[in-house]
Amino acid sequence: xxxxxxxxxxxxxxxxxxxxxxxxxxxxxSALHWLxxxxxxxxxxxxxxxxxxxxxxxxxxxxxxxxxxxxLHITASHPRDxxxxxxxxxxxxxxxxxxxxTRLKVLA
Amino acid sequence: DGGITQxxxxxxxxxxxxxxxxxxxxxxxxxMYWYRQDPGQGLRLIYYSQIVNxxxxxxxxxxxxxxxxxxxSFPLTVTSAQKNPTAFYLCASSxxxxxxxxxxxxxxxxxx
Numbered sequence: 337x338x339x340x341x342x343x344x345x346x347x348x349x350x351x352x353x354x355x356x357x358x359x360x361x362x363x364x365x366s367a368l369h370w371l372x373x374x375x376x377x378x379x380x381x382x383x384x385x386x387x388x389x390x391x392x393x394x395x396x397x398x399x400x401x402x403x404x405x406x407x408l409h410i411t412a413s414h415p416r417d418x419x420x421x422x423x424x425x426x427x428x429x430x431x432x433x434x435x436x437x438t439r440l441k442v443l444a
Numbered sequence: 445d446g447g448i449t450q451x452x453x454x455x456x457x458x459x460x461x462x463x464x465x466x467x468x469x470x471x472x473x474x475x476m477y478w479y480r481q482d483p484g485q486g487l488r489l490i491y492y493s494q495i496v497n498x499x500x501x502x503x504x505x506x507x508x509x510x511x512x513x514x515x516x517s518f519p520l521t522v523t524s525a526q527k528n529p530t531a532f533y534l535c536a537s538s539x540x541x542x543x544x545x546x547x548x549x550x551x552x553x554x555x556x
Binding site: 338340367369371376377378379380381384422424426429430431432433434435436437 | 475477479481484485486487488489492494532534541542543544545546547548549550552
């Protein structure tokens with residue numbers, strides 16, 4: 337069993353839909369990181385959080401430390417949101433464990 | 445513009461040859477990392493460096509080597525001992541207690 341599990345693995349949505357991507361982990365963490373990987377391979381940091389909730393534009397990330405679970409929400413989805421979304425948890429200071437990613441496709 | 449650069453974007457090598465992947469950052473970050481990404485798998489840590497002239501092995505260091513002679517630079521050498529070197533390689537850096545990682549654009553290495 338992977339230490340970081342994401343669901344779903346693949347997701348297709350219509351433009352405008354509300355999207356939720358889930359991340360569950362089984363290890364003790366100091367922080368959780370949501371990343372976005374575009375088709376060219378580049379990775380962009382979306383959020384780093386250790387408690388509660390963060391919002392940036394149409395993106396919202398939440399984390400429940402007791403349940404070892406985080407969600408990434410996208411409101412009013414758009415085709416440009418199509419990408420792979422990766423959850424990574426940080427153990428200690430330098431070690432990250434990455435999920436395998438959720439591939440999102442938003443159709444116009 | 446501050447950021448992390450990796451070059452080249454695509455690299456082809458013959459089996460048995462060593463190859464060095466470049467990673468440079470001008471973010472003044474202390475820590476730098478090398479990851480490998482394979483289809484269907486999460487990123488895996490090859491090596492990381494917290495400060496100049498110091499580095500530690502990650503989960504899959506066999507067949508790889510690194511150096512950290514300058515704060516800005518963290519080159520990765522893929523040696524002929526690496527059994528399956530074809531992959532996408534990502535460099536990252538971070539700073540401070542937060543240690544939020546920032547990634548380079550990656551290098552896709554294909555060994556023929």
